[in-house]
Ligand SMILES: Nc1ncnc2c1ncn2[C@@H]1O[C@H](COP(=O)(O)OP(=O)(O)OP(=O)(O)O)[C@@H](O)[C@H]1O
């Protein structure tokens with residue numbers, strides 16, 4: 101598994117879909133939105149725009165890291181026959197799947213940390229050290245379910261559809277989850293749906309901690325629920341999806 | 346080069362496995378819906394044999410190899426590789442393979458890929474030796490997804506032998522290679538076989554089978570049609586070809602001549618395929634047919650193959 105993780109890591113480092121969408125885009129959007137709305141006055145007890153947008157964009161980048169290292173690659177390899185070659189190697193398919201997800205989540209961390217650094221450097225955001233650590237750690241764990249979602253999408257799509265479908269779903273759940281438009285501005289009906297999504301709840305962990313509040317158990321339950329749902333789908337689909345045609 | 350391929354001993358302690366046949370397929374069938382791709386195949390390959398698997402398109406060669414690799418499971422029958430299940434044999438690095446289809450991974454350089462493959466096998470070949478054998482030195486820094494067809498075929502070859510497997514299964518291994526690569530490929534294969542490894546390869550190049558295999562298995566419609574050494578086959582089925590020119594050939598049905606299996610006619614040039622050249626020439630002489638410039642040649646594998654396919658189609 102270690103060897104496979106190394107191989108997948110090399111691919112991620114070189115993947116332009118990772119560097120542009122997971123790393124550069126969130127930083128760019130942060131600079132744009134925080135520049136426009138970041139320093140507008142906010143009610144006491146709520147987060148400043150600088151910080152709220154930082155959390156949103158970090159989650160946004162972290163999610164894409166998880167999706168890009170799984171869905172398009174799995175779909176592509178299933179379509180082009182590489183999956184067969186993998187089955188000729190003395191590595192169990194389970195290790196390959198787990199290795200892939202590990203790479204997906206490991207590379208989410210730098211993408212997220214770069215957004216925090218941008219916030220500190222460009223807008224002087226400052227938080228106590230323990231909050232930084234708690235926030236970065238919990239938000240990172242919060243995006244893990246998306247690595248499993250990426251596997252599901254990789255199993256459901258083929259090489260042509262994979263990127264489009266994955267990117268589309270990513271944008272929709274990001275918007276509904278309040279990553280694009282602050283939750284306070286979202287219509288009530290949309291927010292009600294948003295709160296059921298892992299996108300909103302991963303960010304909600306960060307919004308609470310940055311505001312020196314304890315994250316809610318509800319966030320954890322929603323994230324766990326999605327992780328379990330995705331995992332069950334993966335387990336059900338894996339035998340068929342990895343079988344050769 | 347041959348010292349590179351020392352017979353692997355990582356399984357030597359399991360001396361039982363060393364005594365097992367390399368491949369045992371008993372009564373294997375495989376159907377895809379209504380298509381019967383493999384139909385009651387019975388095949389045992391001993392350690393150290395070099396077997397060519399021949400057959401027309403759709404004969405069931407790829408299906409057979411994929412079952413030996415555990416990529417497909419047979420509809421019925423059982424398969425053992427060195428006495429164990431195909432999937433287990435792969436997990437123990439006992440089997441290496443080149444598949445007919447399938448592209449490579451993206452975003453990885455050839456050299457990096459070889460490191461990966463070597464590191465996951467317990468007793469891999471040396472990297473430089475591997476690159477020599479597969480001719481990869483010039484393309485070591487090239488990305489796998491940017492290789493030409495023949496180049497990626499060479500990488501697949503390296504992938505197949507990297508773990509120094511005891512059994513190699515090759516599905517049309519030289520299909521995209523140029524003449525030079527093909528020659529180098531078979532030279533490497535020969536030293537691999539000489540080191541005591543077992544090789545089964547499917548091919549459409551009959552001269553490869555003739556030059557390289559110690560045994561030839563011809564399958565047709567998923568069944569074994571012929572199984573034997575090249576010499577056996579030539580003796581048993583190897584008719585001769587009788588070629589001559591004739592101006593009145595259209596008056597004759599040569600298949601009525603003793604020994605003649607079939608014949609071809611191109612303008613005035615007649616080719617008879619016969620299993621009994623002596624009787625055929627007797628008949629030709631006593632017939633009223635005119636003939637000049639006769640040559641009689643020994644049947645090669647291609648002729649045997651063609652007449653077999655021909656018979657198969659006639660049935
Ligand atoms: N996945 C599949 N689904 C349905 N039919 C299949 C499948 N794979 C193979 N077949 C059929 O099974 C038969 C044997 O195919 P196979 O690929 O084993 O032939 P082959 O001998 O390798 O041919 P070629 O020389 O063209 O490579 C063919 O009739 C083919 O159409």
Ligand SMILES: [Mg+2]
Pocket residue numbers: 406407408445516
């Ligand atoms: Mg084939």
